[in-house]
Amino acid sequence: MLQKKNKYRIAIPKGALLDDSRKLLTKANISFEMQDRKLIFETSQKDVEILLVKPIDVPVYVENGAADVGIVGSDVLGEEEPKILTLLPFSFGYCELVVAVPKDGNIKKLSQIPDYCRVATKFPHLARRFFRQEGVPVEIIELNGSIEIAPLTGLSEVIVDLVATGRTLKDNGLVSLETISKHSARLIANRVSWQLNHQWIIEFMSLLTSKEINKE
């Protein structure tokens, strides 16, 4: 049945964007105590609650109206193409989606990738679209994490993965061949929430943006 909801809900992602997201919200006067195992938090503002979910699930909550707004990387939005509103870009969560190969392997540039080579990735749609544009037929192997070990174990010849600093690639003997796209965090909203809770979302946005400018 329909879950009665009288509060504004913000979905934020676990993992790499969590700290920056919390910082951002604190500056918009929304703070909350993290507790073990709890995933839904009351905040310093009575009418706002926070959902803590996997990055890939942020747009799912927002799209279905279970959360009004959310913070998520544009990589997830590119991959999932959810029907949501993308309201604001943020200056954190910068990363690049790259094509990478073993440093000591035969492939030194993109054009050397052989036809039907295996590509391990967490981003099957974006990877497929990229190789299609390049005109290279490839076989996509969809993984959920630790992509870097796929070439080391013979699972694939190539990977497509997110890179923030490049450390993980380097540590696993990989090198980036090409950047597919650049990404950073976004504020997203449910279309119906945008229509019905417009005033709140606009105020929330103006707090987030004004603080961002002050920070710089």
Next chain:
Amino acid sequence: MSTSFSPSGSRDLLPTDLIKQEKLRHILMSVFKSWGYQPVLPPTLESLEALEKGRPQFLKESFKVIDRDAQLSALRPDLTLPIARLAASRLSSVERPLRLCYIAKVFRQDLHLADERREIYQAGIELIGSSKSDKMFSPEYINKANLECLSILLEVLGKSNIKNYKIVLSHTDLWKYAGEIFHRVEEQLDMDLSIEFDNLMQKGNFVEYTKAVKHAEERCIKSLSQSDEPSELKACFESSTKESPLNYLKKACFELTGKPVDILNYLDDDSELYQELEAITQLEKIFGKDKFIIDFTMRPDSHYYTGLYFEVVIPNSGKAIGKGGRYDNLISCFGHPETAIGFSLQIDSLLKYSTDEEEIESQDSESKIVVPTHNLSVSSIIEAIDQSINLRKKHPVVTID
């Protein structure tokens, strides 16, 4: 996959579901009929070519069927389109306006949201043409049809016990009113920017939209700098020191949503857009306050809409439960140019959000009469059937045990 369950996006309806559904269908149909609308039912299969003509996306979204002559058909993904075809063909010489309604299923395979279905039960109306065929495209007649259509929608929502709904209004002509400077920039660049901008708004990508406006502005400045000739546009870009003259467009996606009183402020009182939307808000005098919201950033995803477009939303539902609008060019696709407006509501969503709590099963068990058969001999079964037929004259439900 287990074969004991229906495929994803479909579901079995049990007697209690159907009793509720039937009750709602009755309410909807009686409202439609009371406004003079008559039911029609197009076939389940529609030629893919006809569907594609009205809305190219149907090609992807519909279930396709290849018939014996290798002709492509599709399970109808929509009812407006087949009804438009009907209006232009078999009903073309029937007196106008045509007032048609339907309660029927559509089939789509584009599942996105958690409770989206492949088989969607829809109820709706189409108001086609006008008694004054020479004046039907005039604003007065457009208004008249808009108001009739929305009145029926409001009445239907009220009678289905839907509470707190809002009708969100938008309009395809938004870019026509985007301002003198916008049109000058389009001229300078010799491009129809509104298509690009509209598309980004439709996708809800305000970040890319803002970038696109900025990009257009940069191209415009570059193009202006290449000619030495002074122009008004050039002067405009040069004189504004603080803000770019297109700044209002960048902000547009954040400022075009809200209560009609606030949003209509942005429009010129004399404009057709203002008058068309203002007329609609007058319906609140009859149906109660706060029924409407304007959200110009909500762009229809069907190209067949022309002019007014609206969706029905419910707080916390996360999605629209119905939509509609004008489609003044669609019927001419089938060779019969005339104005039209209509809406469709999803019956499953109406049932989900209806606050009608009336108990349903009781009527069943209370008034049910059972005729016993004494043994399994043919004569006693025949006797019981005969008896039950008599009892049914007085009692609504009689079963044989």
